Amino acid sequence: MLPDWANTERERLLIVNDPGDLVRLVRNRYPQFEVTVSPDYLTGVAALANSPTRGILVGVDPTARKLNSVIASLRKAAGSTSRLVLCCLPSGEPAARKALSAGADDYLIYPPKGEELDRALELPSAQLIADEVSSAQNMPSWNELSDLAEVLATIGKGKKTMLERLCRLIADSMRTPSVRLVVENDYVHTGDYNFEPALVEDINPAGRNFGKIFVGPRHRLPYTSDEVEKLRHYSRLIGHLLEAAQQQHQWQSLAMIDEITQLPNRRYVMQMLETLINRATTERFRITLLIFDLDGFKHFNDTYGHAAGDEILYETGQLFHKHCRKHDIVARYAGDEFIVVFWDAEQPRIAGSKHPSDALSVLHRVREALKSHEFSKLGPEVQGKITISGGLASFPWDAATAQGLIDRADEALLEAKHHGKNMIYLVGSQGKPIEESSTGS
Numbered sequence: 001m002l003p004d005w006a007n008t009e010r011e012r013l014l015i016v017n018d019p020g021d022l023v024r025l026v027r028n029r030y031p032q033f034e035v036t037v038s039p040d041y042l043t044g045v046a047a048l049a050n051s052p053t054r055g056i057l058v059g060v061d062p063t064a065r066k067l068n069s070v071i072a073s074l075r076k077a078a079g080s081t082s083r084l085v086l087c088c089l090p091s092g093e094p095a096a097r098k099a100l101s102a103g104a105d106d107y108l109i110y111p112p113k114g115e116e117l118d119r120a121l122e123l124p125s126a127q128l129i130a131d132e133v134s135s136a137q138n139m140p141s142w143n144e145l146s147d148l149a150e151v152l153a154t155i156g157k158g159k160k161t162m163l164e165r166l167c168r169l170i171a172d173s174m175r176t177p178s179v180r181l182v183v184e185n186d187y188v189h190t191g192d193y194n195f196e197p198a199l200v201e202d203i204n205p206a207g208r209n210f211g212k213i214f215v216g217p218r219h220r221l222p223y224t225s226d227e228v229e230k231l232r233h234y235s236r237l238i239g240h241l242l243e244a245a246q247q248q249h250q251w252q253s254l255a256m257i258d259e260i261t262q263l264p265n266r267r268y269v270m271q272m273l274e275t276l277i278n279r280a281t282t283e284r285f286r287i288t289l290l291i292f293d294l295d296g297f298k299h300f301n302d303t304y305g306h307a308a309g310d311e312i313l314y315e316t317g318q319l320f321h322k323h324c325r326k327h328d329i330v331a332r333y334a335g336d337e338f339i340v341v342f343w344d345a346e347q348p349r350i351a352g353s354k355h356p357s358d359a360l361s362v363l364h365r366v367r368e369a370l371k372s373h374e375f376s377k378l379g380p381e382v383q384g385k386i387t388i389s390g391g392l393a394s395f396p397w398d399a400a401t402a403q404g405l406i407d408r409a410d411e412a413l414l415e416a417k418h419h420g421k422n423m424i425y426l427v428g429s430q431g432k433p434i435e436e437s438s439t440g441s
Contacts, residue, residue, distance in 0.1 A: 011054040012036060013121075016044035016074065019059035019087055019110045026057065029114050030123060041070045048077035055121040058104070060088035062095035068102040075103030085120045087112065124221070144173050151241070159245055163188045166241070170213065170234055174199075174227060178216025183242065191216060199223060201231045205239030213238070258332040260310050261317040269331035269339050273402040276343055277395055285344040288359045291409040292390030295421040297336040300378065300386070308377035312336075312386060315375060323365045339406070359392060363424055387422040389413060 013030060015023050016038045027035045033054065038044035044058070056078055064070065075084055086107035088096040096107040106120040118124065151165045163181050171179040171190045176198075178191030183203065199215040213235055215223075256268035264272075273289070280287055294300075294312060301309035313336060320340060321330045329341040342359045370386055391412025399405040412425040419425075 012051060014047055014053045014056045017041060017059035019089060022087060029117055045073050045077045053078060053082050055083040058086050060086050060092045060096045062092040067095060068099055071099045071102035071104055083121050160186055162245060166238055174215055176216050176218040180214040183211035199231055201235040203235045203239045205236055210239055210242050261314050261332045263317045264331040266333050269329055270402060272329055273341055277402055280395060287395040288342040289405050289409050290340040290359055290390050290392050291413050292338055292388045294336045295387045295389055304378055311375055311377045319366050319369050323362050389416040389421045390424045391416060392426045
């Protein structure tokens with residue numbers, strides 16, 4: 001169903017005393033109207049008596065005698081339903097302002113912008129009509145389809161980014177400056193956040209309530225029933241996109257988790273370590289990286305079976321996770337090797353930083369816990385026999401990149417293994433293991 005004004009036959013616009021090339025501007029802007037021209041005020045009054053007119057644009061001649069009387073005559077001939085708009089050169093603005101009191105609705109400075117003509121005459125341009133007809137027919141425009149393709153490309157970039165693009169898309173589609181999306185714990189908006197909504201639509205695909213769409217009013221043309229239906233389509237689309245984004249996030253999370261230990265995997269720790277090093281370079285905090293493995297893991301794996309080996313990996317990883325701070329990263333690196341990243345989450349590095357002593361304190365507590373921990377699949381006879389060896393390296397002293405830091409810590413781990421296992425070596429410790437008695441609590 002088309003809007004009422006889109007069904008009209010060719011109504012008329014009248015230009016009286018054209019101040020320049022106004023007729024060309026009007027014909028290009030409003031091809032849906034018949035545009036006629038009267039060269040002077042007197043023929044303009046006569047033209048209005050012969051045919052109804054949707055709008056009148058009157059060029060202001062500031063030297064004309066009794067200009068206000070002329071405008072009053074044009075107003076009377078046009079009737080109260082036609083818009084009467086004055087158009088003047090900058091030098092004629094004082095005369096145009098005075099003539100408003102004679103019955104003109106508005107005035108414009110020549111040459112006017114298209115949007116100024118729309119506002120003054122209260123008319124939609126040809127482009128607005130095309131968009132409105134497309135909307136009324138419930139068909140997306142090419143611009144909407146292009147914008148929607150861009151929205152789909154943001155699914156993996158975070159929910160808020162996607163919602164921001166959707167908010168702008170709905171605002172453009174509904175031709176309103178103000179749209180607000182409230183989804184779970186997030187909200188985004190265009191225009192003034194505190195607008196009074198003209199339309200509200202729930203986002204609830206398959207009965208699941210994600211949130212609401214609030215659409216603000218617009219300056220002209222009330223919303224049609226077809227546009228209300230289009231908003232319902234958008235609500236369903238947003239719901240499906242949110243479900244797809246959540247599913248993608250779950251798959252991405254699974255891709256970053258080690259199946260056996262349920263800790264972050266190598267891919268995750270490499271990404272996070274690179275991110276932390278970039279931050280540490282700017283914010284000047286220190287990072288300590290520990291690589292450790294389980295002494296004699298192959299023996300336990302071969303003797304007691306892979307299920308027992310998996311249990312050792314899982315419970316050792318969880319012991320480390322339990323004794324670390326929440327923001328430190330404990331990850332399975334490869335085989336029976338683990339990486340632990342210690343970093344300052346709350347404040348920049350200061351003199352007397354506890355790195356790597358904080359790391360060594362964690363090591364001490366974990367090694368003590370391993371002595372008393374009973375692995376159910378190994379039996380009590382091996383209690384206390386599972387030990388770890390590790391190597392420590394610190395940013396920025398030992399390396400300036402993620403891979404460099406791992407390589408240096410791995411060198412220290414190999415040195416620990418070479419000197420008898422069950423030891424922790426720090427890069428540059430010159431063949432001597434770090435004494436746990438110096439780690440503090």
